[in-house]
Amino acid sequence: MPAMAAIPPFDAELLRRYDRPGPRYTSYPTAPQFKPGFGAADFARAARLSNDDPIPRRLSIYAHVPFCFSPCFYCGCNRIITRDKARADTYLARLVREVAMLGPLFDRDREVVQIHLGGGTPNFFSPSQIGELLESLDTHFRFSQSPGRDFSIELDPRFVEAGDIEALAFMGFNRASLGVQDFDPAVQAAVNRIQSVQETQAVIDACRQHGFRSVNVDLIYGLPLQTRAGFGKTLDTVIATRPDRLAVYSYAHMPQLFRPQKQIDETQLPSAEEKLGLLQLAIEKLSAAGYRYIGMDHFALPGDDLSIAQEKGGLHRNFMGYTTHADCDLVGVGVSSISHVGDTYSQNPRDLPSWEVAIDSGHLPTWRGMQLDADDNLRADLIQQLMCQGEVDIPELEERHEINFGVYFADALARLAPLQADGLVEVSDTRITATSRGRLLLRIIAACFDRYLHQPQAEPARFSKAI
Amino acid sequence: MSPTGRRPRHNPIADDGDQLRFCSTCAFSDACLSQGYNKTDLMDLHVLVEHVGPYHEGEHIFREGDEFNAIAAVRAGTVKTYVLDASGQEQVLGFHLPGEIIGLNAISEARYPCNAVALDTVMLCRFSFPKMALLATRMPGLQAQLFRLLSQDIGKAALLAGDYSADQRMAAFLVALSRRFAQRGFSATRLHLTMTRTDMANYLRLAPETVSRVLRRLQEDGRIRVDRRELEITDPAGLEDLARAVLRS
Numbered sequence: 020m021p022a023m024a025a026i027p028p029f030d031a032e033l034l035r036r037y038d039r040p041g042p043r044y045t046s047y048p049t050a051p052q053f054k055p056g057f058g059a060a061d062f063a064r065a066a067r068l069s070n071d072d073p074i075p076r077r078l079s080i081y082a083h084v085p086f087c088f089s090p091c092f093y094c095g096c097n098r099i100i101t102r103d104k105a106r107a108d109t110y111l112a113r114l115v116r117e118v119a120m121l122g123p124l125f126d127r128d129r130e131v132v133q134i135h136l137g138g139g140t141p142n143f144f145s146p147s148q149i150g151e152l153l154e155s156l157d158t159h160f161r162f163s164q165s166p167g168r169d170f171s172i173e174l175d176p177r178f179v180e181a182g183d184i185e186a187l188a189f190m191g192f193n194r195a196s197l198g199v200q201d202f203d204p205a206v207q208a209a210v211n212r213i214q215s216v217q218e219t220q221a222v223i224d225a226c227r228q229h230g231f232r233s234v235n236v237d238l239i240y241g242l243p244l245q246t247r248a249g250f251g252k253t254l255d256t257v258i259a260t261r262p263d264r265l266a267v268y269s270y271a272h273m274p275q276l277f278r279p280q281k282q283i284d285e286t287q288l289p290s291a292e293e294k295l296g297l298l299q300l301a302i303e304k305l306s307a308a309g310y311r312y313i314g315m316d317h318f319a320l321p322g323d324d325l326s327i328a329q330e331k332g333g334l335h336r337n338f339m340g341y342t343t344h345a346d347c348d349l350v351g352v353g354v355s356s357i358s359h360v361g362d363t364y365s366q367n368p369r370d371l372p373s374w375e376v377a378i379d380s381g382h383l384p385t386w387r388g389m390q391l392d393a394d395d396n397l398r399a400d401l402i403q404q405l406m407c408q409g410e411v412d413i414p415e416l417e418e419r420h421e422i423n424f425g426v427y428f429a430d431a432l433a434r435l436a437p438l439q440a441d442g443l444v445e446v447s448d449t450r451i452t453a454t455s456r457g458r459l460l461l462r463i464i465a466a467c468f469d470r471y472l473h474q475p476q477a478e479p480a481r482f483s484k485a486i
Numbered sequence: 487m488s489p490t491g492r493r494p495r496h497n498p499i500a501d502d503g504d505q506l507r508f509c510s511t512c513a514f515s516d517a518c519l520s521q522g523y524n525k526t527d528l529m530d531l532h533v534l535v536e537h538v539g540p541y542h543e544g545e546h547i548f549r550e551g552d553e554f555n556a557i558a559a560v561r562a563g564t565v566k567t568y569v570l571d572a573s574g575q576e577q578v579l580g581f582h583l584p585g586e587i588i589g590l591n592a593i594s595e596a597r598y599p600c601n602a603v604a605l606d607t608v609m610l611c612r613f614s615f616p617k618m619a620l621l622a623t624r625m626p627g628l629q630a631q632l633f634r635l636l637s638q639d640i641g642k643a644a645l646l647a648g649d650y651s652a653d654q655r656m657a658a659f660l661v662a663l664s665r666r667f668a669q670r671g672f673s674a675t676r677l678h679l680t681m682t683r684t685d686m687a688n689y690l691r692l693a694p695e696t697v698s699r700v701l702r703r704l705q706e707d708g709r710i711r712v713d714r715r716e717l718e719i720t721d722p723a724g725l726e727d728l729a730r731a732v733l734r735s
Contacts, residue, residue, distance in 0.1 A: 427491030
C-alpha cells in the first residue's frame with residue numbers, strides 16, 4: 020500500500036493547532052492571483068501554442084451550470100437560485116455558442132478524455148438539454164472512444180427523475196457525484212436541504228444498474244446542529260450503499276464571503292472541538308469500512324480508479340478535484356469556469372450578465388487569468404506531488420527544473436521546520452514526505468511553498484480553514 | 487549557480503566570448519585557433535563583423551531575396567530557415583542550433599535564397615562573407631571547415647530521400663538533434679524543442695497528427711519521454727537503433 024493510502028490517524032491536538040486558513044490547491048497559483056489583464060486574446064494564443072506541442076495534451080472539459088432550484092445555506096459555490104426552467108434554455112443556447120467558439124481553437128486530433136458537468140446543479144438541465152450540450156461538444160471537439168474516458172456529472176438526487184440516469188448513461192456518462200451532506204433531519208432543516216435516504220438510494224441504484232463506473236457521495240461536517248450520533252448514522256447509511264468514492268468536506272462558515280451562509284444560525288454551529296470529533300468519526304468509520312485515503316477530503320474503495328492511480332503514482336489534481344487524467348489541458352465552459360491551457364490559467368466572468376454580454380457579442384468570455392512563469396511551474400509541480408503522492412522527490416524536481424533545491428527553497432524549508440518538529444513532515448536530502456500525522460494537513464505543508472502567500476499584498480486573499 | 491538556486495538552462499544559451507576568447511559554441515574557433523589565429527587577429531582583419539540580436543520569437547533575420555553579404559553563426563536560440571513554394575506554402579529547410587551557421591546556402595548567389603526566422607530569443611554572430619572567403623584562401627583549415635558546414639546542410643535530403651517509415655525518420659531527426667546539442671556541450675538526452683509540431687511535421691513531410699502519433703509510440707516504447715516542449719531520450723541506444731537506417735551510422 021502506498022504511503023498515502025492508509026487512512027491517517029487522528030490527532031485532535033495537532034489538527035487544532037494547524038486549523039488555519041489556507042488555499043485548497045486545486046490550482047497553483049490559486050485563483051486570487053489571476054489578473055484582469057489576461058484576456059481572450061491571451062487564452063486563444065495559449066490554445067494555439069498548446070496545439071503546437073510535440074504531443075499536444077488531451078483535453079478535459081468542464082461545463083458549469085450555475086442554477087439551483089433551492090438555496091442550500093452552506094453553499095459557497097457560484098450559483099443562481101431559480102425555479103424558472105426557461106433560464107436553462109437561454110443559458111444552454113449561450114453555452115452552445117461558447118463551445119462553438121472554443122472548439123476551433125484546438126486541433127482535432129486532441130481527444131477529449133474527460134467531461135465534467137458541475138454547478139450549481141447540472142441536473143437543473145433536463146436530460147435532453149444535457150444531450151444538446153454534449154452534442155455540441157461532440158461536434159466541435161473529438162471525444163475519445165477509449166473505455167477509460169470519464170464523463171461525469173454532479174447530481175442533486177432530489178431533482179433526479181425516473182429515467183434520467185438511463186438517459187445520461189446512454190449519452191456516455193459513466194461517473195456521478197451525489198450531494199448528500201447529512202441525512203439527519205434536524206441538520207437538513209437547518210441548512211435548507213431536505214433529502215431522503217430513499218431518493219438518494221434510488222439514484223445510486225440507477226447509476227449502478229446503468230453501468231456507471233463510479234458513484235461519489237459528498238458529505239459535509241461542521242454543519243449546524245450536527246452531532247456525533249446523527250452524523251454517525253449518516254455515515255453508516257452512506258457506507259452501506261458502498262459508494263466507490265466519498266468526499267467529506269469541512270464546512271467553512273464565511274458569511275461575509277458567501278452570502279447564503281448568513282441564513283445559518285451561528286449559535287447552532289458545532290464548536291471547533293465538536294467539529295474535529297465529527298471528522299474523527301468519519302475517518303474511523305471509513306477506515307473500518309475499508310476505504311482508502313486519497314488526499315484532502317477524498318476517500319475511495321481499493322478497486323476504484325483513484326486508488327489504483329494513487330498506487331501507480333498517476334494521481335492528479337485539478338479544479339474538479341482528484342483525477343486519473345494526467346496532463347490534460349483543461350477547457351472551462353460557462354459562467355465562472357476556469358481553463359488551464361499550457362502555462363496559463365483563465366477564468367470566465369463570475370457573474371452571469373458579463374458572461375452573457377461576451378457570448379452575445381461573439382467574443383470568448385475570458386475575464387481574467389495569468390501566464391505562469393518558470394517559478395510558478397516549479398512550485399505547481401511540487402505542490403501537485405505533495406497533494407497527490409504526499410511526497411516530493413527532490414533530485415527529480417531539481418533535474419526537471421534545473422534548480423538546487425536547498426538554495427532555491429531555503430525560505431520554504433525554514434517555514435517547514437516547525438511542521439517538521441511537530442512530526443507532520445519529514446525532510447531528507449532526497450525527499451519531503453508528509454507523515455501519517457501530516458496527511459490531513461497537506462494543504463498546510465503545501466502552503467509553505469506558496470510564493471504568493473509569503474509576499475506582501477495589497478489585500479490579503481481569504482481562504483477557508485484547513486479542517 | 488545563481489544565488490536564487492536556479493541553474494542555467496542546458497540549452498540553448500552558449501557561454502559568451504569576449505574581446506579575446508571565442509564563444510564556446512563558435513563554429514569557427516577551432517579552425518581559426520588551429521591555424522594560429524586568435525580572436526584579436528580576426529578583429530584586425532575586420533572579419534568578425536558583430537554580435538547581433540536579440541531577435542525575438544517570430545522575428546525575421548533575413549528574407550528570401552535580401553542581398554547576401556554575411557553569414558551568421560547562431561550564438562543562442564534556434565533559427566528556422568524556410569522557403570515559400572509556388573502556391574505560397576511554407577517549406578521548412580532546417581533548424582539551426584547554437585554553433586551552427588545560417589546563410590551558407592546563399593554563397594552561390596548574391597541574394598539569400600530562403601527566409602530565416604527566430605523560433606525563440608536568438609543571438610547571432612555575423613561574419614562578412616567576402617572577407618571570410620578571402621581569409622579562407624589563406625587558412626586551409628578554415629576552408630575545410632566551411633566545406634564541412636556546407637555538407638552538413640545536405641543532411642536533410644538523406645532524411646527524406648529513402649523509403650523510411652515515419653518512426654525511422656522521427657528517430658533520425660531526434661538523434662541528429664541530440665548529437666548536434668551534444669557536440670556543442672549541451673545535454674544529449676534532455677532536449678528543449680523550440681520548433682512547433684507544425685514545423686517538425688513540415689520538415690519531416692509528415693502530417694502534424696502523425697508527428698504526435700509517432701512521438702507517442704516512441705514514448706510508449708520507452709525510448710523517449712515528452713512533456714510539452716521538453717523531450718527526454720530515455721533509451722538512447724533504442725532510438726539510435728531505429729534511426730540507424732536513415733543516418734547510416
